[in-house]
Amino acid sequence: MSSASDTRRAAAQSQSQSQGQSQASALKSMDQVNKSIRRPLSKRPLDMIWMTFFIVHLAASLLVDSQTLMPDNVIPASQSNLLHAYLKDSSDPLISALTSPAPLGHLFHASTRTSTSTSTSKALPHNYAWFATSMILEFAVQVPVFVLGTIALWRGELACSVSEGERRARRTVTSHESRVTSLIRSVGPLIIVRGCSTRVPIHPDDARIYPVLIFYSSLATFTTLQCLVTVLYGPESLSLSRSNKQVLLSGYIPFVIVPLALGCDMLRRCRALIERAKRTEAWLKKR
Numbered sequence: 001m002s003s004a005s006d007t008r009r010a011a012a013q014s015q016s017q018s019q020g021q022s023q024a025s026a027l028k029s030m031d032q033v034n035k036s037i038r039r040p041l042s043k044r045p046l047d048m049i050w051m052t053f054f055i056v057h058l059a060a061s062l063l064v065d066s067q068t069l070m071p072d073n074v075i076p077a078s079q080s081n082l083l084h085a086y087l088k089d090s091s092d093p094l095i096s097a098l099t100s101p102a103p104l105g106h107l108f109h110a111s112t113r114t115s116t117s118t119s120t121s122k123a124l125p126h127n128y129a130w131f132a133t134s135m136i137l138e139f140a141v142q143v144p145v146f147v148l149g150t151i152a153l154w155r156g157e158l159a160c161s162v163s164e165g166e167r168r169a170r171r172t173v174t175s176h177e178s179r180v181t182s183l184i185r186s187v188g189p190l191i192i193v194r195g196c197s198t199r200v201p202i203h204p205d206d207a208r209i210y211p212v213l214i215f216y217s218s219l220a221t222f223t224t225l226q227c228l229v230t231v232l233y234g235p236e237s238l239s240l241s242r243s244n245k246q247v248l249l250s251g252y253i254p255f256v257i258v259p260l261a262l263g264c265d266m267l268r269r270c271r272a273l274i275e276r277a278k279r280t281e282a283w284l285k286k287r
Contacts, residue, residue, distance in 0.1 A: 039156060046265055047153045050213075053258050058146040061138060068098040068135050090247040093236035094227055097128040098135065131230075134223040145216040152209035207273065210266045217263025221256055228252040 041048060067075055067083050087096060231237060231248050240248070 041154065041156065044153075044156070049258075050262055050265075051150050051153050053262070054146040054150045057255070058143065058150075061143055061146070064095075065135060065138060068095065068132075069139065089244075090251065091240055091244045092248060093231060093239065094128065094131050098132060130226070134226070137219065137223065142216060142220060145212060149209055149213055149216070207269075210270050210273075213266045214263050214270070217259045217266065220259035221263065224252060224255045224259070228256060 063079055064083055064086060067079065083095075083099065086092070231240065231252070232245070237245070
């Protein structure tokens, strides 16, 4: 009796190990298929532009804009010198309002809200409260998006075209297709990405970042456009020289155009995903 029980137990363990090895092999096969259908970054010029913009903007945010949120005594001298050099060339009235005489971070301390007779620091002028809000949103929303967006775009996108995806969806009788289809059914839901109307495993990558980048684009375009209009047509423009305005325009205009173009590109990609998913769904219903 004991021998029969041991035999059944050994058989169960053997079957479990076999299933585990089969699943591991299947997951490895998924990864190989996934890598084989991805386009390299060199063939995705728009993604290269967006990634470069994110990296440049992240550096500017951390090195310059972050000083509006930091007390003077914690800002390194080299970082402070970088800000002073920028203000010397541009006389940016918006950054100056938040960094002189007190950084935005001082707004959260009682000393900056006391009377001027007992404190040398001044509270932020009320007409710059909107810019203070923009700076807070930059670090609460935009900086994380720079990191997430760079990672997502680096990981790549599926390279299937519409016609190729449709052809693959119809090749359901080949052994390879059958293995992939069986694999997907066992380990996860069917995902249709970038027109690949076939059961192809993918990593949770760039397609999920598209709505986030659309939101970022809307926020960044609006807030930077506000800054641009303020320095050009607001009362601050009266104190700016021609060279100051040229420096400000060269800094602000790219940060309006690039996020706007990014948003248009992400909208185009989302629309393509939706349209192709609808076509695939309609084709599957006809089968």
